[in-house]
Amino acid sequence: MLSSSGGRSHTPSTVGELGEFGLIRELTARLTTTSAVRVGPGDDAAVVSAPDRRVVASTDVLVEGRHFRRDWSTAYDVGRKAAAQNMADIAAMGAVPTALLLGLVVPAELAVNWPSELMDGIRDEARVAAAAVVGGDVVRGDTITVAITALGDMRNQEPVTRSGARPGDAVAVTGWLGWSAAGHTVLSRGFRSPRAFVEAHRRPEPPYHAGPAAAALGATAMTDVSDGLVADLGHIAECSKVRIDVRSAELDVPAQMYDIGQAVGVDPLQWVLTGGEDHAIVATFPAEQKLPARWRTIGEVLAPSALPHVTVDGAPWDKAGGWNHFRD
Amino acid sequence: MLSSSGGRSHTPSTVGELGEFGLIRELTARLTTTSAVRVGPGDDAAVVSAPDRRVVASTDVLVEGRHFRRDWSTAYDVGRKAAAQNMADIAAMGAVPTALLLGLVVPAELAVNWPSELMDGIRDEARVAAAAVVGGDVVRGDTITVAITALGDMRNQEPVTRSGARPGDAVAVTGWLGWSAAGHTVLSRGFRSPRAFVEAHRRPEPPYHAGPAAAALGATAMTDVSDGLVADLGHIAECSKVRIDVRSAELDVPAQMYDIGQAVGVDPLQWVLTGGEDHAIVATFPAEQKLPARWRTIGEVLAPSALPHVTVDGAPWDKAGGWNHFRD
Numbered sequence: 194m195l196s197s198s199g200g201r202s203h204t205p206s207t208v209g210e211l212g213e214f215g216l217i218r219e220l221t222a223r224l225t226t227t228s229a230v231r232v233g234p235g236d237d238a239a240v241v242s243a244p245d246r247r248v249v250a251s252t253d254v255l256v257e258g259r260h261f262r263r264d265w266s267t268a269y270d271v272g273r274k275a276a277a278q279n280m281a282d283i284a285a286m287g288a289v290p291t292a293l294l295l296g297l298v299v300p301a302e303l304a305v306n307w308p309s310e311l312m313d314g315i316r317d318e319a320r321v322a323a324a325a326v327v328g329g330d331v332v333r334g335d336t337i338t339v340a341i342t343a344l345g346d347m348r349n350q351e352p353v354t355r356s357g358a359r360p361g362d363a364v365a366v367t368g369w370l371g372w373s374a375a376g377h378t379v380l381s382r383g384f385r386s387p388r389a390f391v392e393a394h395r396r397p398e399p400p401y402h403a404g405p406a407a408a409a410l411g412a413t414a415m416t417d418v419s420d421g422l423v424a425d426l427g428h429i430a431e432c433s434k435v436r437i438d439v440r441s442a443e444l445d446v447p448a449q450m451y452d453i454g455q456a457v458g459v460d461p462l463q464w465v466l467t468g469g470e471d472h473a474i475v476a477t478f479p480a481e482q483k484l485p486a487r488w489r490t491i492g493e494v495l496a497p498s499a500l501p502h503v504t505v506d507g508a509p510w511d512k513a514g515g516w517n518h519f520r521d
Numbered sequence: 522m523l524s525s526s527g528g529r530s531h532t533p534s535t536v537g538e539l540g541e542f543g544l545i546r547e548l549t550a551r552l553t554t555t556s557a558v559r560v561g562p563g564d565d566a567a568v569v570s571a572p573d574r575r576v577v578a579s580t581d582v583l584v585e586g587r588h589f590r591r592d593w594s595t596a597y598d599v600g601r602k603a604a605a606q607n608m609a610d611i612a613a614m615g616a617v618p619t620a621l622l623l624g625l626v627v628p629a630e631l632a633v634n635w636p637s638e639l640m641d642g643i644r645d646e647a648r649v650a651a652a653a654v655v656g657g658d659v660v661r662g663d664t665i666t667v668a669i670t671a672l673g674d675m676r677n678q679e680p681v682t683r684s685g686a687r688p689g690d691a692v693a694v695t696g697w698l699g700w701s702a703a704g705h706t707v708l709s710r711g712f713r714s715p716r717a718f719v720e721a722h723r724r725p726e727p728p729y730h731a732g733p734a735a736a737a738l739g740a741t742a743m744t745d746v747s748d749g750l751v752a753d754l755g756h757i758a759e760c761s762k763v764r765i766d767v768r769s770a771e772l773d774v775p776a777q778m779y780d781i782g783q784a785v786g787v788d789p790l791q792w793v794l795t796g797g798e799d800h801a802i803v804a805t806f807p808a809e810q811k812l813p814a815r816w817r818t819i820g821e822v823l824a825p826s827a828l829p830h831v832t833v834d835g836a837p838w839d840k841a842g843g844w845n846h847f848r849d
Binding site: 239248327329 | 559560563564565566567568569570571572573574575576577578579580581582583584587588609610611613614616620622623624625626655656657658659660661662663664666668670671672673675680682683684743744745760
C-alpha cells in the first residue's frame with residue numbers, strides 16, 4: 194500500500210482500493226506548512242500557535258448535491274470554496290486565519306483524484322490567507338461530505354461580534370455581492386458563461402484582510418455575507434436590537450450583471466441583496482470613521498421600529514431573502 | 522418558527538419542519554458554557570481561551586451505519602461517544618480539552634429529538650472534561666453524519682507525539698481495553714447483555730486526565746487506543762522507528778470477558794489486543810519512571826528489527842489487527 198500510494202505510476206484508481214491509511218498519506222503528502230504549525234498532520238491532534246491566548250474557531254459542512262455539484266464545480270474548486278467560506282467566518286470576527294482541519298466523507302468507488310484535488314484546493318485557499326491544513330479525518334460513506342474547521346488568531350484585537358451595532362453607525366461592505374448568485378442562476382439555466390459570474394460561484398474570493406482591518410478601524414459589528422446581504426444584516430440587526438436601512442443606490446451593480454439579469458429575466462438587485470456565498474465582509478462603523486478605498490458605505494443603523502430588522506430605501510424588502518437550507 | 526421552537530407544547534416533529542435556524546436555536550439552547558468561552562455559539566465564529574499560546578485541535582467524523590447504528594445506540598450515546606473519541610485525541614497529546622465544534626448532517630425527515638439528544642450527549646461528555654460546545658454547523662443530507670472538532674490547551678507542557686519512544690522505555694496503558702469490542706461482538710450477535718460490555722461500546726470512558734498526567738511524568742510517546750492496541754502501538758513504533766513488545770500476561774483480561782468470549786467463541790485476548798474505541802491511553806515512559814496506580818506496564822520498547830513493529834510475547838501477532846474503515 195505504501196509503495197502504491199507513493200509511486201505515481203501505480204496510483205490506485207479509487208479510494209476503496211487505496212484504503213483509509215493510504216488515502217490519508219496521499220492527502221497529507223500534498224500539504225504545506227507554516228511557522229504557526231507546531232505539530233502537523235499524522236498525530237492524535239495538531240498543535241497550532243495561538244499567540245493572542247484566544248483561538249477563533251468555526252465549522253462548516255458541505256454536502257454534495259446540496260452545497261456543490263460535481264458537474265458544476267471541480268474538486269479543486271469545491272476545496273477552494275469550502276476553505277474560503279470557513280476562513281471568511283474567521284475574518285468576520287476580526288481575526289487572522291491560521292489553520293484548517295478537514296473531516297471528509299467519501300464513497301469507496303470515488304476516484305482518488307477527487308479527494309486529492311479537493312485537498313489541493315483547500316491547501317491553496319489556505320495559503321491565500323497564510324494558513325495551513327493541520328489535520329482531519331477521512332471516512333467512508335455514501336455521500337461526499339466536506340466538514341472544515343478553521344482556526345484563527347485575534348492578534349490582540351477584540352472580537353467584533355454581530356451584536357455591537359448602534360443607531361447612527363454607518364453600514365459598509367467590502368468584497369463581492371451577488372456575483373455567486375448570478376453565476377448560480379447562469380449554471381442552473383444550463384449555461385457556462387459569462388465566466389466571471391460562473392467563476393465567482395465556483396470560487397469565491399473573500400477579502401480576508403478586511404476583517405482584521407475593520408476591527409482595527411473600530412467596527413462595532415461585523416459578519417461575512419454567506420446567506421445574502423439582507424439576511425446577514427438581519428442577523429446583525431437582530432443581535433444588536435437595531436434596524437438597518439440599505440440605500441440601494443449605493444450598491445455596486447455592475448453593467449455585466451444588468452446584462453445577464455436582462456437575459457435571464459432577473460432583477461440584478463435581487464442577486465446583490467439576497468445572494469450569498471460571495472463572502473463579502475459587511476460591518477457597522479461609527480459614522481465619523483473614514484473608511485479605506487475598497488469599503489463602500491451602503492446604509493445606516495437606525496433605532497428599532499415596527500419595520501423589519503432590515504429595510505431597503507426605507508421599506509421592507511419583500512422578495513425572498515437568504516437561504517434556509519432545510520426548506521429551499 | 523421562533524415560537525414553535527421555543528414552546529415545548531408545539532415542538533415540530535421533524536428537523537425539516539423546524540428548519541435550519543429553528544434547529545440551530547433548539548440545539549444551542551441546550552448548551553452550557555465555561556469560563557474559557559469568550560464568544561459562544563451564534564456568531565460567525567467562536568472565541569475560546571488558549572492560555573498556553575498553543576491550541577491543540579483534532580477532527581473526527583462519524584457516519585451512520587458505519588460508525589454507529591441507531592438501533593444499537595441512542596442519539597445521546599452517539600453524542601457521548603463522538604465527543605469522547607475526539608477529546609481522547611486531545612488528551613493523548615497531553616492537553617486538556619477546552620471546546621468542541623459540531624458539524625452535523627441530518628435528513629429532513631429525522632425527528633427533532635434525535636439531534637437534540639445527540640447534542641445533550643455531546644454537551645454532557647464535554648462537561649466530564651470541563652469543556653464546552655462553542656459552535657458548529659447543521660445542514661441537510663441523506664445520511665446522519667457527525668463531525669466533531671475538539672480544541673485543547675497544553676497548560677505549559679510540551680506535546681507528547683507518537684515519535685518519541687526510545688529503546689528501553691516501558692510501555693504502559695490506562696483506561697479500558699477490549700470492552701467496546703466485546704460489546705460490539707455481543708450486539709452483532711443480537712444480544713443486549715452483558716450490560717457492562719454493551720455500555721462500554723455505546724459510551725466509552727476515556728481517562729482524559731491521564732493524558733496531561735502522563736505528559737507531566739515525562740511520557741516519551743503517547744496515543745489513545747482508537748484502532749486497537751496492536752495497531753495504535755504500531756503507529757508509535759513506526760513514527761518512533763522502534764519495535765514494541767507487549768507481554769500478554771500483563772494485560773488485564775477480566776473474568777467476565779473470558780465468560781463472554783467462551784459463550785461467543787472468541788479469544789478475549791483478541792478483543793484486548795485489537796479492539797478499538799475504548800480510547801484507553803497508551804504511552805511510553807523512561808524505564809525508571811514510577812507510574813501512578815491506574816497505569817499498567819504492559820511491555821517495552823526495543824530496537825527495530827526484522828520483526829513487525831509490534832510483537833506480542835516476542836512474536837508477530839497474526840490475527841486481524843485494527844480497523845481499516847474503507848475495507849472492513
